[in-house]
Amino acid sequence: MYRNTFAQIIQSDIEGEKAAIAHYQRMIRQIGDTQIQNLFKRIILDEERHIEILTGLRSAAK
Helix, strand or coil, rough: CCCHHHHHHHHHHHHHHHHHHHHHHHHHHHHCCHHHHHHHHHHHHHHHHHHHHHHHHHHHHH
8 A cells, every 4th residue: 555645746746846946046046157047947947837737636636
């Protein structure tokens, strides 16, 4: 038997995506290279999309 429900696993994934966003935001503030900053900004957009998808999955699982 699984120790976590599907919704709990999805919630954990959402929290991981949010942590990744926070990490990239810190890196943007620390790195002066605009090309790298732009790359991290693009990655953040991907992470935000992942959160949208995972939130939909979590809602469907309830």
